[in-house]
Structures are given as structure tokens and as C-alpha cells.
Amino acid sequence: MPKELLKGNVAMAEAAVRAGVEAYFGYPITPQTELLEWMSERLPALGRTFLQAESEVAAINMLYGAACTGARVMTSSSSPGISLMMEGLSYIAGTEVPVVLIDVMRGGPGLGNIAPSQGDYNQIVHGGGHGDYHPIVLAPSSIQEAIDFTVLAFDLAEKYRTIAFVIADGNIGQMMEPAELPPMRPLRTEYPEWAVRGAMGREHHFLSSIYIDPKDEEVTNYRLMQVWNRIQANEVRYREYYIEDAELVVVGFGTAGRISLSAVRNARAQGLKVGLFRPITLSPYPFKELEEISQHAKKILVVEMNSGQMLEDVQRAVKGRIPVEFYGRMGGMVPFPDEVLAEILRIQQEEIPLDGDPRQRWMERFAPIINWKN
Amino acid sequence: MVTTATPVQVVYKRPASLSDTPTHYCPGCTHGIAHRLIAEVMDEMNIRERAIGVAPVGCSVFAYNYFTCDFVEAAHGRAPAMATGIKRVLPDRVVFTYQGDGDMASIGMSEIVHAAGRGENITVIFINNAIYGMTGGQMAPTSLPGQKTTSSPTGRDVESMGFPMKMAELLSQLEGAGYVVRRSLHDPKNIRMAKKAIRLAFETQIRGLGFSMVELLSTCNTNWGVSVLEAMQYLKDHMLPVYPIGDYKVSPALENLRV
Numbered sequence: 001m002p003k004e005l006l007k008g009n010v011a012m013a014e015a016a017v018r019a020g021v022e023a024y025f026g027y028p029i030t031p032q033t034e035l036l037e038w039m040s041e042r043l044p045a046l047g048r049t050f051l052q053a054e055s056e057v058a059a060i061n062m063l064y065g066a067a068c069t070g071a072r073v074m075t076s077s078s079s080p081g082i083s084l085m086m087e088g089l090s091y092i093a094g095t096e097v098p099v100v101l102i103d104v105m106r107g108g109p110g111l112g113n114i115a116p117s118q119g120d121y122n123q124i125v126h127g128g129g130h131g132d133y134h135p136i137v138l139a140p141s142s143i144q145e146a147i148d149f150t151v152l153a154f155d156l157a158e159k160y161r162t163i164a165f166v167i168a169d170g171n172i173g174q175m176m177e178p179a180e181l182p183p184m185r186p187l188r189t190e191y192p193e194w195a196v197r198g199a200m201g202r203e204h205h206f207l208s209s210i211y212i213d214p215k216d217e218e219v220t221n222y223r224l225m226q227v228w229n230r231i232q233a234n235e236v237r238y239r240e241y242y243i244e245d246a247e248l249v250v251v252g253f254g255t256a257g258r259i260s261l262s263a264v265r266n267a268r269a270q271g272l273k274v275g276l277f278r279p280i281t282l283s284p285y286p287f288k289e290l291e292e293i294s295q296h297a298k299k300i301l302v303v304e305m306n307s308g309q310m311l312e313d314v315q316r317a318v319k320g321r322i323p324v325e326f327y328g329r330m331g332g333m334v335p336f337p338d339e340v341l342a343e344i345l346r347i348q349q350e351e352i353p354l355d356g357d358p359r360q361r362w363m364e365r366f367a368p369i370i371n372w373k374n
Numbered sequence: 375m376v377t378t379a380t381p382v383q384v385v386y387k388r389p390a391s392l393s394d395t396p397t398h399y400c401p402g403c404t405h406g407i408a409h410r411l412i413a414e415v416m417d418e419m420n421i422r423e424r425a426i427g428v429a430p431v432g433c434s435v436f437a438y439n440y441f442t443c444d445f446v447e448a449a450h451g452r453a454p455a456m457a458t459g460i461k462r463v464l465p466d467r468v469v470f471t472y473q474g475d476g477d478m479a480s481i482g483m484s485e486i487v488h489a490a491g492r493g494e495n496i497t498v499i500f501i502n503n504a505i506y507g508m509t510g511g512q513m514a515p516t517s518l519p520g521q522k523t524t525s526s527p528t529g530r531d532v533e534s535m536g537f538p539m540k541m542a543e544l545l546s547q548l549e550g551a552g553y554v555v556r557r558s559l560h561d562p563k564n565i566r567m568a569k570k571a572i573r574l575a576f577e578t579q580i581r582g583l584g585f586s587m588v589e590l591l592s593t594c595n596t597n598w599g600v601s602v603l604e605a606m607q608y609l610k611d612h613m614l615p616v617y618p619i620g621d622y623k624v625s626p627a628l629e630n631l632r633v
């Protein structure tokens with residue numbers, strides 16, 4: 001397929017269409033709406049299902065119902081809408097049916113704004129709905145990755161009967177970039193044995209997330225953890241740039257990772273031994289790989305568009321072996337490569353303590369940037 | 375003496391659509407009657423193999439154990455959304471939800487109204503027992519004025535707790551609704567009428583005439599704190615005046631249908 005100039009939201013939608021999505025349910029919210037609009041045109045034209053739901057609560061439960069039939073299904077939203085979907089997600093996790101979600105994150109908390117953010121990291125990677133479950137979470141940093149990860153999300157969701165998220169931010173959703181779409185896959189004609197499609201010539205069965213006897217629920221939780229172990233063992237993905245001889249390694253995902261790469265390249269041009277580690281799966285998180293890096297590198301800088309949500313995972317991997325610093329922008333603000341470069345230069349020169357809290361140190365350095373007065 | 379063999383005639387048996395699982399419902403509860411009526415209708419229409427039920431959260435959360443058709447179990451109030459998802463990808467299946475009044479008229483109000491508004495081709499069996507059964511007898515949106523429950527201990531005061539939600543009346547206002555009626559399960563005559571309504575509701579769906587709902591006035595002797603017979607009498611004396619039995623919306627296309 002030739003490269004085309006594509007807007008992120010449209011690219012993800014079309015990637016899903018080509019990956020064989022059979023049904024989409026969603027509700028408009030900026031900066032994700034073009035995705036829904038694209039589906040509203042494409043899916044009915046292809047004889048597939050599109051429905052604008054009355055709310056994200058309804059959308060996720062429509063998705064849940066459609067997923068129970070074994071169809072390839074997805075929804076998309078942005079942060080406040082994703083919050084509303086958390087109940088449904090927990091039910092979907094408990095029922096072990098595959099679904100794909102795209103979250104085009106925006107500034108929060110609350111209504112926040114429509115600017116790019118990475119504030120949903122904790123909600124999606126570490127929590128969200130009630131109970132014990134782990135979704136697969138992919139973080140693209142370009143339109144091409146947004147396309148590729150959308151397709152991958154369907155395959156992973158079905159392989160493990162789990163929830164697969166693509167978490168992009170307003171930047172990825174809204175910007176245009178040349179990228180290549182995959183060829184159109186034929187729709188599936190066979191459905192999994194567990195699907196609820198009517199008891200035609202077979203025993204009736206049901207799909208549910210209720211295990212009223214705690215013994216059964218415990219076994220179910222154990223099974224979910226077994227699946228999660230397989231996912232952790234096989235599906236960790238990440239990208240490394242200039243890591244070989246790097247003394248300072250910057251860690252960032254999605255747009256923050258991409259911006260950091262510009263800063264790292266500038267630092268390299270100045271002869272500094274700096275590299276970038278960009279997690280692609282935020283869940284399962286590349287703990288082992290980061291741990292290895294912390295055995296060679298001297299310092300780590302975590303860059304995020306939030307107040308340091310992934311920072312804590314990096315610290316878990318590094319285990320205090322080398323100093324970790326943090327730089328973040330919040331609430332819809334996006335860091336410039338120069339800001340990250342300035343941090344790189346500072347950290348290269350300064351002695352960074354092994355103990356202490358990188359988030360506290362960042363807050364002190366950050367106060368003047370936003371003209372904060374106590 | 376000449377004996378003529380009288381052929382054995384089965385006059386009463388378990389419908390094939392009803393499983394032989396013993397139910398967990400309290401003795402005297404009308405959920406069992408409603409289940410049986412649905413199963414009889416599924417048998418008569420020969421739709422069991424293409425029926426997909428959506429169970430609610432409430433006393434009927436295990437409804438899927440009692441039917442021999444495929445089932446899913448929804449989150450509290452979300453059954454109409456889940457049914458929508460199923461029906462949209464499998465339009466030739468017969469999709470129905472089974473919901474209590476807390477499930478449908480309280481937490482699931484948005485989902486039910488929009489499913490009806492869209493004219494979603496699904497059938498809803500709505501069990502109105504004027505109380506939250508499963509959680510132990512709290513006030514429901516359908517509780518009667520003055521009704522004592524564990525969360526309205528001095529009786530439902532409409533000034534502060536609002537008025538009963540009349541779901542059949544409400545949903546019948548929507549253009550997407552093809553068949554919306556209220557029936558009752560308090561005596562054999564009404565039970566027969568209820569069954570006919572369930573049949574018509576499924577016929578509505580099969581004919582693609584839009585959303586269908588049968589509201590079934592039901593009892594909860596356990597949480598009402600009365601005997602089974604007193605519960606039936608209470609329904610008759612107190613629920614019928616607030617919730618009149620009737621056809622609130624019948625698509626013209628159904629009018630000449632005889633079942």
C-alpha cells in the first residue's frame with residue numbers, strides 16, 4: 001500500500017476497518033470524534049454495524065453485548081468518556097470476551113480541556129474498573145504506529161480473550177502524517193466456540209461475569225492471572241534509541257517519547273551519550289528491559305505529559321540502582337524538545353541523589369515555569 | 375367387559391425452553407410465573423434456538439440458569455444496551471431482556487429510554503414488583519406512595535422521594551416503540567393475558583416493528599413482608615390503581631394479528 005497523508009483519528013478508524021472490525025459503538029468527544037465520524041460513514045457502507053450510543057455507558061455495554069457474539073468489536077473515546085466506560089470494562093474483563101478500545105487522551109481531571117495529555121495512564125494501566133484484571137495497553141507515538149497498533153490490538157485481544165487498549169493522546173489523534181494503511185482483511189466467517197449466537201443444534205450456554213460462589217470467583221481470578229502471565233511473558237514491546245553506550249537514558253511513551261527523541265538527537269549532536277527507551281506496551285510493562293538498562297546506564301530521566309504516573313513503574317524497574325529524575329507537563333500542556341534537552345543537559349552536569357523523591361524535586365524546579373507563588 | 379384404551383394425553387409439562395434447574399426464587403414469587411410464560415411462548419413460536427436472553431442485576435440475575443436458550447448477564451440497568459449490541463450484529467436472532475424495576479426504571483433509565491427511542495428491535499420483559507428484591511427490600515422508583523420499605527421506613531413520601539415511575543406510559547410516548555403494554559400476574563385470567571402479550575411482543579420483534587415491552591405487575595411477598603395470598607391481594611388493591619393494565623402502544627401492523 002502507498003503512503004498517504006492521514007489524520008491520526010481517521011487512520012486508526014480505517015486501520016480497524018481493514019483489520020475486520022464488525023461493529024463499532026461510540027459517543028462523540030473531542031479530540032476523538034473524527035474516529036467515530038469515519039466509522040459512521042465506512043461501516044454501514046460495508047454492511048457492518050455502526051451505532052452512535054446515547055452515552056459512553058451505553059456504548060461500552062453495547063460493545064459488551066456485541067463482543068459476546070464473538071464479533072470483532074471496538075469503541076473509542078477520550079478521557080471523560082473512558083471514565084464512564086470503567087464499569088463495563090470490568091464486566092468485560094470478568095466475562096473474558098475480547099474488545100478493543102482507543103483512548104485519545106485529553107487534559108484533566110474533570111472536564112479539563114481538549115488538549116493532548118497522558119493523564120489516563122494510571123486509570124488504564126493500573127486500574128479503572130473494579131476487581132483484578134489487566135488490559136493490554138499499546139502506546140503509539142506516530143500515525144504509522146497508531147495504525148499498526150490498532151490492528152495488533154484486535155489480534156492480541158482475541159488471542160488472549162482480553163481487553164486491548166490503544167492509548168493515544170490528542171496529538172496523535174489530531175495530527176496528519178504520511179503513513180501506510182494495511183490491506184483489507186476478509187471478515188471472519190467462523191466464530192469462537194464460546195460465543196453466544198443462539199443455541200442452534202447445540203447445548204445452550206451463557207456468558208457472564210458472576211461467580212456467586214467465591215471459590216469459583218477465586219478460580220476465575222487465578223485463570224485471569226494465568227492469562228496475564230502468558231501476556232507478560234510474550235507481549236512486551238518497546239523501542240530503544242541510542243541505548244548501547246548511553247549514560248543517561250530518557251524514558252517516555254507516546255507523544256512524550258517522540259518529543260524526547262528529538263531532544264535526545266539534539267543531545268547526541270552535542271556529543272552527549274544519551275539514549276531513549278520508549279515503552280510500547282504500557283501493560284505489560286517492560287520492567288525487565290528497564291532493569292537491564294539500569295545496570296549499564298548512570299542516570300534516568302522520565303518524561304511524561306502527566307504528573308509522573310509511569311514514573312512509579314520506572315522506579316519499580318530501576319529499584320534504586322541509579323538516580324531517576326522526572327520532567328512532566330500536565331493538564332493538556334505538551335513539552336517542547338528544548339525543555340527536555342535542557343533537562344538532559346542539567347542532569348548530565350548535576351549530581352542527582354539516589355534517594356529522595358524525583359517528583360518532589362521536579363515540582364520545585366517546575367514552580368517558576370508556571371509562575372507558581374506560594 | 376370391553377375396555378377401550380384411552381390414549382394418554384399430556385396436559386401439562388415443562389416447556390422445552392425452561393430448564394429443569396430448581397429455582398432460587400422465594401416460594402410464591404412471580405418471577406417463576408414470568409419465566410414459565412416466556413418459555414411457553416418460545417416453545418410455541420419455535421424460537422428457542424435463535425433466542426438470546428439478557429439477564430439483569432436483581433433477583434433474576436440467574437435467569438440464564440432457567441432457560442435453555444443462549445443467555446448473557448448484563449451490568450445493573452445496562453441490559454437494553456447489551457441487547458442492542460447483540461441484536462445489531464445478529465439481526466435475525468430474537469433478543470430479549472428480563473429486568474426488574476430497580477434495574478430498568480432507576481439505574482437503567484437512560485438505556486431503556488434510548489433503546490425504545492431508537493426503535494431497537496428487542497423485547498423487554500419488565501418485572502414491576504415495586505421494590506428492590508435482591509438487596510432486601512429498599513424503595514424502588516416504582517414503589518407506591520406511602521409504601522414502607524427498608525429505605526423508606528415511614529412510607530414513600532412523594533414530596534421528598536418522588537412519584538412512581540410509570541414505565542409503560544412513559545415508553546409508549548416514543549415513536550420507536552412498537553408494542554408497549556402492562557399486564558399483571560396476580561390471577562389466572564391476568565396470567566393468560568400476560569402470556570398473550572409476551573407472544574405479541576416477540577411477534578413485534580420478529581416482524582421488525584420496533585421496540586416491544588411487556589410490563590408485568592409482580593409481587594415480592596418476602597420483602598413486602600406478607601403472605602403469598604396477601605401479596606396477590608395487595609397487588610390487586612394497591613398496584614392496579616396506580617399502574618392500570620392496558621395497551622399503551624400497539625403498532626397498527628399488529629392490530630389484526632391473532633395469536
Ligand SMILES: Cc1ncc(C[n+]2csc(CCOP(=O)(O)OP(=O)(O)O)c2C)c(N)n1
Nearest residue numbers: 431432433450474475476477505506507508
Ligand atoms: C452498580 C450497582 N449498583 C447497585 C447494585 C446492587 N443491586 C443489586 S440488585 C439491585 C436492585 C434490584 O431490584 P430490581 O431491579 O427491582 O429487581 P428485583 O430484585 O426486585 O427482582 C441493586 C440495587 C449493583 N449490583 N450494581
